[in-house]
Amino acid sequence: MDEANDLARLYEHYRQMNQEKFDSLLPRDYTIQFNPLLRRLTGRITYSWKLIEISEFHYRQYGYADAVATLEHEMLHLYLHTLGKPSGHNVLFKKAAEQLGIRVFHANPYPKNRAPRHRYVYECPSCGRMVFRKRPQERHAIACGVCCRMLADGAWDERFTLKLLEKVKFA
Ligand SMILES: [Zn+2]
Numbered sequence: 001m002d003e004a005n006d007l008a009r010l011y012e013h014y015r016q017m018n019q020e021k022f023d024s025l026l027p028r029d030y031t032i033q034f035n036p037l038l039r040r041l042t043g044r045i046t047y048s049w050k051l052i053e054i055s056e057f058h059y060r061q062y063g064y065a066d067a068v069a070t071l072e073h074e075m076l077h078l079y080l081h082t083l084g085k086p087s088g089h090n091v092l093f094k095k096a097a098e099q100l101g102i103r104v105f106h107a108n109p110y111p112k113n114r115a116p117r118h119r120y121v122y123e124c125p126s127c128g129r130m131v132f133r134k135r136p137q138e139r140h141a142i143a144c145g146v147c148c149r150m151l152a153d154g155a156w157d158e159r160f161t162l163k164l165l166e167k168v169k170f171a
């Protein structure tokens with residue numbers, strides 16, 4: 001991800017959308033920033049600081065297209081604010097959002113250290129022990145530690161190379 005370049009693209013997008021969706025009514029001197037501290041929100045606008053902030057976390061998680069959706073959402077707040085209308089997530093906001101193809105909500109699904117939902121199941125051809133891995137072991141074949149310890153003096157031994165059985169999915 002090229003954050004500096006994407007920030008430049010967001011400025012350009014602001015300029016374009018101002019023309020295409022907001023009749024060029026929006027101020028041209030707003031600052032757009034990635035904010036590393038915003039987590040719960042995808043973005044935020046502060047009129048008094050002429051500042052639109054995009055959550056760096058959500059940008060990294062969901063990519064540039066998501067940052068664009070957030071930017072347009074904040075621009076819609078700004079549009080209503082500029083017109084002197086209530087600029088919260090009110091009926092007007094939702095109607096305009098629908099007409100302009102703008103996302104209404106501020107939040108993305110927010111992962112809370114969820115454990116991976118898959119495991120790769122390996123089996124030792126010698127003792128039949130099953131071993132679970134989060135990722136497929138592509139580069140280095142893994143061998144059964146128990147068999148290597150007991151039958152090969154602890155050295156990696158090809159005879160005990162684990163065989164991939166299946167990928168299982170947790171509920
Ligand atoms: Zn909002």
Ligand SMILES: [Zn+2]
Binds near residue numbers: 124129144
């Ligand atoms: Zn084994």
